[in-house]
Amino acid sequence: MLAIFHKAFAHPPEELNSPSSYNGTKRPKLPEETLNEFLSHYPHKTFSMTFGDAAVLAYVPPDRPYSLHQRLFCGFEDIYCLFLGSLKNLFSLNKQYGLSKGTNEAMFVIEAYRTLRDRGPYPADQVVKDLEGSFAFVVYDSKAGTVFAALGSDGGVKLYWGIAADGSVVISDDLEVIKAGCAKSYAPFPTGCMFHSGGGGLMSFEHPMNKMKPMPRVDSEGAMCGASFKVDKFTRLNSIPRVGSEANWSFSDSQ
Numbered sequence: 157m158l159a160i161f162h163k164a165f166a167h168p169p170e171e172l173n174s175p176s177s178y179n180g181t182k183r184p185k186l187p188e189e190t191l192n193e194f195l196s197h198y199p200h201k202t203f204s205m206t207f208g209d210a211a212v213l214a215y216v217p218p219d220r221p222y223s224l225h226q227r228l229f230c231g232f233e234d235i236y237c238l239f240l241g242s243l244k245n246l247f248s249l250n251k252q253y254g255l256s257k258g259t260n261e262a263m264f265v266i267e268a269y270r271t272l273r274d275r276g277p278y279p280a281d282q283v284v285k286d287l288e289g290s291f292a293f294v295v296y297d298s299k300a301g302t303v304f305a306a307l308g309s310d311g312g313v314k315l316y317w318g319i320a321a322d323g324s325v326v327i328s329d330d331l332e333v334i335k336a337g338c339a340k341s342y343a344p345f346p347t348g349c350m351f352h353s354g355g356g357g358l359m360s361f362e363h364p365m366n367k368m369k370p371m372p373r374v375d376s377e378g379a380m381c382g383a384s385f386k387v388d389k390f391t392r393l394n395s396i397p398r399v400g401s402e403a404n405w406s407f408s409d410s411q
Contacts, residue, residue, distance in 0.1 A: 172342070235295060250264060
């Protein structure tokens, strides 16, 4: 999968952007160049959607529709979801949310996002923590212009993110596309974490009361790459991020 979001509203962590990206022969590409490269890898299978200058979503259907690491894409009421992997407790989650038995993981994530956005207040970290399995997803709310992404904690699915030439954030499970499009300004998306562009930024859903700490990365050539992020066990937050109205993060005082 591939998702690209304009810097005007995605607001990725500054530490993802490495000065080394502009010192070598391979420099970051513009979003349209990265999209074209992704499409060229799968010329006969890829489906993509472009939302003006705001966002691009691209999806490659799996070779086997019922594999453990499935790839799904769906949209509902201006909300779109790219999903990788599978949820072991999907049946019970659908029952909990009042969804039909045939609801797949991507549609469930959209419904969970809508619940957080419109009918909270529920802690977003608790909702994502309830997902059991190997998974990664990216949700784009095209009406509100917000991004919500998460990666499971078991490491069964890989996800990467980086910065394009124009400052847009690029998210993909295809490491080679990320490297080619972002040069040195990329890193693995941290496991057990979620990112919301509406103000909450990057946080751990396993340790929601702790801050995320950027960790320097150096490649085999000795060049600085975009930082990776780990939970800072010694620094705690003063509040718990939630998804509030208008798809923004609101903050409630912690007890």
